[in-house]
Amino acid sequence: MNAPSTLPATFGAEAELVAAATALVPALKQRASAIDQLSRLPQETIDDLNAAGLLELTTPRRYGGKQASVRTFLEVVAEIGRGDASTAWVTALINVTTWAAAALFDERVTDEVFGGPERARVVGVLSPRKASVKKVDGGYVIEEGVWGFNSGIYHANWDLLGIPIVDASGKVIDQGVALVRASDVRTLDDWNVMALRGTGSSSVSVTNLFVPDTHVASMSQAIEGKYGATHLAGEPLYRVACIPMLAIILTFPALGIARNALDTFLELLPRRGIQYTWYTKQAEAPVTHLQVGLASAKLDAARAIIEKHADALDASAASGQYMAYMDRAKVRRDVGFAETLIWDAVDSLATASGGSLASLGNPFARVWHDARVASLHGIVAPTTNFETYGRLACGQPADTPLI
Template identity: 30%
Template sequence: MASLAADGSLRIQPLPQPEPDLTQKRLLERARALRPLLRASQGECESNGRVPQAVVDALIKGGFFRIVQPRVFGGYEFDIATFYRVIMEIARGCSETGWVTSLVGGHPLLLSRYPAETQAEIYGADGDVRCPGALTPLGTASRVQGGYRITHSWVSASGCDLGTHFMGLARIDADDGGTLVQLLVDIGDCSIEDDWFVMGMRGTGSKRVTVTDLFVPDHRVLVVSGMARGAEPLDADVPLHENSMYSGLIGPFLIGETAAVAVGAARGALDIYEELLLTKKSMAPPFRERCHDPVAQQYYGEALSLVLTAEAAMVKSGEDYMAFAQAAKHEGTPFDTAKGLQLTMIAQRCVELSWQAIDLIYRTAGTTASAKQGMPIGRILRNIAVLRTHPVLQRENTAIQLAKLKLLDRVA
C-alpha cells in the first residue's frame, strides 16, 4: 500500500508475505509435490484450452506467481536460478502449465520498471497480481490529456484466463512509430476471445485480448524499445528496489523462462520413458523388460545426457544473469548486449537439447506409447514443437549477432 509523506513523496508500506519463512528449497519441494496433480491434469488442460482451476488454485496457494515478485509487495524475491529450477519442475509435470506459470510468474521483473505509484496501485493490499501480456499485433495508442486512449486486439496472450492485469504493446499515434509503450491495464477492462486453435500448447490459453476505447493513465505506460521477447524498458534505473535483479536486461530473462519450460518438459518425457523401459517387455525372447536391452539402455543414456546438460546450463545461466546484474549495479560493469546475447544463446541451445531428447524418446518409445491419441509423450512432443516455432528461439540470428560483436570488435 502507498501513502503520501508530509513532503509530498510517496511512502510505500511493505505488504506481508503469505509465508515469510518460505525458502527456495521448500518452494522447489512444493513444485515437485505438485507433479502427480499436474500429470493427471494434462489431458484436461489441453482439451479445455486453459490451466484447470484446481491447478491454478494450487499455484496461487503455493506462491508460484510470487517467486521473483518484490518483497516489498508481498513477493519472495528469489533469484533467477531458483525461478528457472521451479519452472523446470512444474513443466516436468505439465509443459502447458509450466509455460503459463513461467510467463505470468516472470512478469514482476517487468512490472518493477513502472513508477512506484503504479506498482503500489496494482499490488494493492495483498500483492495478488498475475499479469499476462502480448506484443503482437502492435497497437496504436492516441495521446489524450493525462494518458492515452486505445482500441486494439492482441493475440497469443498466454495465461489471460487467470490474469488480474494485462500488458499490451503499442506505438504512439502521430509519432511516426518511433515510440513504443507497454500499456498496463486491469483484466476486467479487457474482453477475451478464444482463437487459440493449435496442434500443441493448446492448454496455455494463449487467446486474443481486446480493449475498446480504453483510457490508460500516464503512470500505467512504460516506454520501451524493440519487439523481441519482451520489449526492453528504456530506463534501467529502478530506485524502488535495491535488488539488482530488477535492473537487469529483461529480454534474456524472458527467453530463459521459455527455455526452462522446454527443459522441464524433456525431463517429464524422460520420466515416462523410464517407467516404460522398466515395465514394458521386449517383443523377442526372452521377453524381459526393455531396460535389460543394451539398445534401450543406449537410448535412455543419450536422452538423459541431453536433459542433464540442458538443466545444468539453465541453472548456470540464471546464476550468470544475477552476476551480470549485480556487477552492473555495484561495480559499473555494463550488462550489455553481448552479455544478453550470451544468455539468449544458452537458452536457445537448451531448447534444442531438450528437443533432441524428446525426439529420441518419441521415436524409440514405440508407436502405442508415443503416437496413440492422448499419450503424454506425444503431447509433450507436440507442445515443444510449437514452442520451438517462437521467433525469439531461432538461434541462427543470435549466433550471427554475437559473432559480429566478438569478431568485428576485435578487427576494429
C-alpha cells in the same frame, strides 16, 4: 524407474518454494485430461499455485511477494514442468510479466498494481498483431489493438501489451508496453491447439482504450536497464537484464518437460519390446542404452547452460552493473542452443518409442507435443538467436534491438 533427481542450489525460504513445486507434481499429472479439455488451467491448480506462493516468485517483498532469485525461478518452474507443461508455462509467464510490471514502472503504479487487496497476476504480449495508437493529453488511446498468444490471460488481473509509442503527429518514436487492467481487455477465446493446451494463450483485443502516461514504459529504455522502479533500485531482482530475463524463462518449462519426457520413457520401457527384432525387452537392447545415454546427456547439458546463465543474471544484478551487451547476446544464443538440445533429446526418445505414439492415450505423446510447441516461440528460435550472435561476433550490427 526414474532419472536421478537434480538438487536445486537454493536454501531456506527459496528451497521451500522448490519443495512446494515438487509436491504438486503428482496432482498436476492427474489433472492432465482436465487441463486439455478446459484449454486453460483448472481453478484447483490455480488455488494450489496460490497457496504455495508460486505465482508470486517475482512480486516485490514489500508487497508480500517472494522476490526470489532467477535461479529459484528456474528451479520452481522446471519442477512444475515435470508435472504439467501448461502449468509450468503459465507459471513462468505470469511471474516474468509480474516482474516486468514491478521493474518498469514507478512507485505510484506499482502501489496500484501490488498494493490492493487482490493478488497481482500480470500477463502480457510484447509484439502486437495490430496496434493503432494516438497520443492525447495525459497518455495514449489504443484505438484498435490485437495481440496473440496472451498466455495465462484467464487467470490475470493486469495485462502488459506492446504498443508503438507515437508523438502528437502520429509518428512512431519508440516501442513500449502499456499496463492495463485485464477487465479492459477482450479475450477472443481462440486457443485451439495440439499442445500446451492448458496455457489458455488466447488472443486479446482492445478498442479506444485510454492508457495514462504513467502506465506506458519505453522498451528501448528497458532494454538498456533504465527501469522506472527507482524505489526498487536497491533490490537485485529488479536490476536483472530485461531481454535475457524475458528470453531465458521460456526455457524453464522446457527443462521440466524434458525431465518428464525422460522419466516417462523410462517408466514405459519395461512394457515394450522392439518390433521385428529378437528383443522382447527394449530395456535390454544396446541401441536403447545408447539412445537413453545420449538423450540424458543432452538434457543435462541444456540444464547446465541455463543454470549458468540464471546464476550470471543474478550475479550481474547483485553487482549493480547492468549485464554487458555481448553477455546479453550470449544468453539469447544459448537459450536457442538449449532448446535445440532439449528438442533433439525428446524427439530421439519419441523415435525410440515407436508406433505407439500414434495413440492419443500414450502419455509420452502428450509430452512430445508439448516439447515441440514450447521450442517454437520466436524468442527462443535457435536459427534467429545463432544468427544474431554470429553477426555481432563478426563485427556486424545486430538484426534486432532485443538484446
